[in-house]
Amino acid sequence: MKPKTAIKIILYLLAGVILFHLCILLKMIPYEITWGGRLKNDAEMYVLEAISLLINLFLCFTLLIKGKYISEVLPLKIVNIILWGFLILFGLNTIGNIFAKTNFEKYFTILTLANAFLIWIILTKDKK
Numbered sequence: 262m263k264p265k266t267a268i269k270i271i272l273y274l275l276a277g278v279i280l281f282h283l284c285i286l287l288k289m290i291p292y293e294i295t296w297g298g299r300l301k302n303d304a305e306m307y308v309l310e311a312i313s314l315l316i317n318l319f320l321c322f323t324l325l326i327k328g329k330y331i332s333e334v335l336p337l338k339i340v341n342i343i344l345w346g347f348l349i350l351f352g353l354n355t356i357g358n359i360f361a362k363t364n365f366e367k368y369f370t371i372l373t374l375a376n377a378f379l380i381w382i383i384l385t386k387d388k389k
Contacts, residue, residue: 267382268328274376275321279314286310298362320347327383344380351377 284290285306292306300306323343325331335343351373358370 262382262386264383264386265328267379267386268324271376271379271383272321272324272328274372274379275317275324278372279317279321282310282314282317286314294363294365296366298366323347324383341384344384348377348380348384351380 281290285292285295292300292303292310296306296309300309322331323335323340326333326335327337327340327344355370355373355377358366358373361367361369
């Protein structure tokens with residue numbers, strides 16, 4: 262798979278994840294089934310969902326730079342370092358999802374593993 266294809270796929274996946282987090286914020290999806298079932302109240306949910314949205318939007322922004330869909334606001338070396346960080350984050354998150362309290366969240370293991378794999382492709386197959 263080409264890095265550009267991997268970037269497109271992960272951007273579509275991220276759009277779905279962002280929509281999911283917006284549904285949690287709007288209470289269309291109960292927050293009890295997320296965050297490993299550890300959230301205790303609305304205040305915790307709002308804080309963690311806002312952080313999650315910002316992180317996902319930052320990853321989208323980084324991928325848009327890497328894929329040359331937007332101008333290079335950050336040097337590509339910095340973009341690559343950020344992507345390596347996300348690769349590690351998705352790897353750790355995959356492990357966390359395996360041990361989540363809810364079965365619903367355990368299914369997200371597939372998504373986080375796919376994201377890690379796609380970022381791996383983006384970083385290792387890019388020869389420029």
